[in-house]
Amino acid sequence: QVQLVQSGDEVKRPGASVRVSCKASGYTFTSYDITWVRQATGQGLEWMGWMNPDSGDTGYEQKFQGRVTMTRDTSISTAYMELSSLRSEDTAVYYCARGSIAAFLWGQGTLVTVSS
C-alpha cells in the first residue's frame, strides 16, 4: 500500500526542538520529493519546504530559514523535519507529502504542541 506514516504527536517546551518523521512505503522513496506543510489552529496551510530524497537537496521557506532542517534516511525510506527554537506560534499540525509541484499523497499529520 502506497502511504506516508508520520510519527506521533509531541509536546515541547518553548526553546526546544522537535523532529517529525515520515516513513514512506509502497513506492520508491527516492523517486519523489517530500514536502512539509503545517497548519496552526484556526490558520491556513503553510508551506515549509521540500527535500529531494535522492540527492538530499532542500529548499526552505524563508520564514523558517535557520530553524528548520529536512533530512532523510534512504535505508529506511524515512524523511525527517526538525524545527528548533520552538515558540508557541509553532503549535500546529505538521504534514509530510509526496511531491513538490503537486502533492498527491499525504501523511496523517503530527500535532506539535509548544507549551510551558
Add this chain to the structure above:
Amino acid sequence: EIVLTQSPGTLSLSPGERATLSCRASQTIRSNYLGWYQHRPGQAPRLLIFGASSRATGVPDRFSGSGSGTDFTLTISRLEPEDFALYYCHQYGGSPPSATFGGGTRVEIK
C-alpha cells in the same frame, strides 16, 4: 514571493448548487504549477486539481479547474454534502523553487 489571494473567504451554498472559487496570483505563474486542495477538519489535505485543470485520480468530475496567468478558478458543479470543506490553491515555482498556499475559501452549508 508569489502571493495567492483567494476569494471569497466564505461561500454559503446549499447542496446541489454550483460553487465558484477564485485564486489570483501576484505575478504570472506557470499553469503546470497551480493546484487545488480540499481540506476537511481532522483529515490530511487532498489534491483535487493539478496543472490548473487536471483532476487527480479518484476526484469526481463535478470538480473542475480553469485559468491561466494570474487568475485561476475551481468550480464544483453540484455540491454534495461531503464537499463542504476548506479549499486552497497552491503554486510552486521560481528559482530557487518555493511554494505558497492561498488563504483558503470555506464552503459552508447555507
